[in-house]
Amino acid sequence: MVEVKVKQEWTKQPVSSYIFGNFIESGFGRQVNGMWSEMLYNRAFRDVPAYKAPTWEWLGLDEEHYNSEAPFWHSGYEENDWQLIGTPVKSYTCGTHTYKGTTSLLLENTDGRSCGLKQKGLHLEKEKVYQFRIFAGIRADLGEAGINGFGESIHGYKKENLIIRIGEQETCFSLTAVPRLYEWDFKAKETQIADIIITFDFSGTLILAFASLMPGDNLKGWRIDVVEKLKQVSPSIVRFPGGCFVSFFNWENSIGNRDRRESQPSFYWGGLEENDVGLDEFLSLSKLVGFTPQICFNMMTSEPFKARQLVEYLNSPENVGMGRLRMLNGVREPYGVKFFEMDNEPGRKWTACQYAQECVAFAREMRLADPSIELMMAAYSYEPELLPEMLDIAGKDIQYVIYREGNPEFVHNILRLIRDYNTKNNTCLKLVNTEWLSSCRSIEPYEDIEIPQDFRWNAEITNNYKDILSTYQIGWNYALNGAHRLLDYISYGGEFALANFNNMCNTWGQNIIESTKDSCYLSCMGIVFSMFAETFEPCYAAETNTEDDRIFALYVKTVSDKIQLYLINHSVNNLEVQLPEGSWYLKKGLKGTGRMEHETYDKSCVKILKSEPVNTLMTVPGLSFLCLVHAE
Secondary structure, X not given: OEEOEEEOOOOOOOXXXXXXXXXXXOOOOOHHHHHEOOOOOOOOOOOOOOEOHHHHHHHOOOHHHOOOOOOOOOHHHOOOOOEEEOOOEEEEEEOOOOOOOOEEEEEEEOOOOOEEEEEEEEEEOOOOEEEEEEEEEEOOOOOHHHOOOOOOOOOOOXXXXXXXXXXXXXXXXXXXXXXXXXXXXXXXXXXXEEEEEEEEOOOEEEEEXXXXXXXXXXXXXXXXXXXXXXXXXXXXXXXEOOOHHHHHOOHHHHOXXXXXOOOEEOOOOEOEEOOOOOHHHHHHHHHHHOOEEEEEEOOOOOOHHHHHHHHHHHHOOOOOOHHHHHHHOOOOOOOOOOEEEEOOOHHHOOOHXXXXXXXXXXXXXXXXXXXXXXXXXXXXXXXXXXXHHHHHHHHHHOOEEEOOOOOHHHHHHHHHHHHHHXXXXXXXOEEEEEEEOOXXXXXXXXXOOOOOOOOOOOOOOOOOHHHOHHXXXXXXXXXXXXXXXXXXXXXOHHHEEEEEEOOOEOOOOOOOEEEOOOOEEEOHHHHHHHHHHHHOOOEEEEEEEOOOOOEEEEEEEEOOOOEEEEEEXXXXXXXXXXXXXXXXXXXXXXXXXXXXXOOOOOOOOEEEEOOEEEOOEEEEOOOEEEEEEEEO
């Protein structure tokens, strides 16, 4: 029997729901693309940069093994680029007639035979309406001034046909030498995985700036099923747009008309960021779902004045500075963004003191736009022994200190350092973790004994599906460890202010939702988050111990004076647990069917346990996560 022992000395400050935050990183892991309604890959017809070494190392796979055999795989990871039809000569041009960014694709038909482009893997649903758009034209008699900057623009009047076929549907656009937008709405006749085929048979050159295919029921560009699932998970605060991506991110390129934005290479990870989801789209999602936005901003390849302009764009009135630009982009009222994170992994560029000095320069400039913003300093890039020196430099200009370690011994040491600084300087800095992952450790062997009981990421490509991070992250054991870590965060009290789980969507199992091309469902971690969304209230925590690593417990008191007991059974076996005195009932419980079992669209590995009274001697099911409430 396992006894739950409680020392009823409560934390001094209640912990808030901000510990249930999340993270969306642009340009990485098919996150934004899985949530956004755009169905075409590479809709601006660019040459897509190859994935870089960090991506393959993170996966533990090479390109050959990144396929449907991988345990995390579903259609949301497909990247079906454009394929040439026939033998057109492909090139790119730049100039005023490109519209999306400064580059357009040119396809020259030299033999008068049908040619063009094709893309596979479009998931259509019967009777659903889709909106197709394409910005196109023909070169014809157009003078060189509009293309490469020389000569005079001479617009020809000749028209040529462009044929668009999507599944069983077909339409024809009559193009001229003045490129423009063409639109076509259609209703799918069948549920199918279709191809899009763009063809022309005239001799000459086709100009393609961009194309787009979106379901008509999207919510301001976001997939309706994604929004519904995110509401179920209910992330409290969400970090955007990076991660490593942010250190090359020019925020002003992510605003305004999406069809005019240049696609962006993902400089760190490789691949192409479509750039359809920028600041305004992210903040639109925050309103649709109901989370607080947290903006991680570029310091390493930017400057304080640009960060000040960012704050102006987000928070200033419509007649002040960049606030007017926001208004012209269609958003009159300020967003009122409160939380700003000061770049990502700054140790890649600066020493601890150099970074702290940069934080001061950026903070003071940004507060000229809005004195009320709260700033997070990324101390995790440096040894904890350097924190006091960093705080001596920047402590008066920030509100939060970031570390990415959630282990209780480490966290209590950092909290002590922050507490000492606060006492000496009359400040109230708090600790946050803006990018955390669960432990991959299992206290007992997995069902498949060839899978190691623990995993340490070493930036190695093994091509062994049983020994890569995603194998662990999709499983129920990983989610139980995630629930354990979230309870650790609760146990620290309000001195620990915020946490962002890494990540929101897809990302090879490391997520709260899985988004395929035709479905969206909660991951195992998503189910854990959804349970906390139903059971958690801001609360005080008491020191709780079981002296048995199979059972983890946390005793809390909510701000409304409810007593709750969270229990996790990490073992596959049912265990007898002696609860603290009093009458209890099960508010909600989750039980997994296996350590490495994971969610799919049509099959769940998690059983929801019924709410019922329980005795003080309780049989806790194996692989379960429970929330008990003390009955008054």
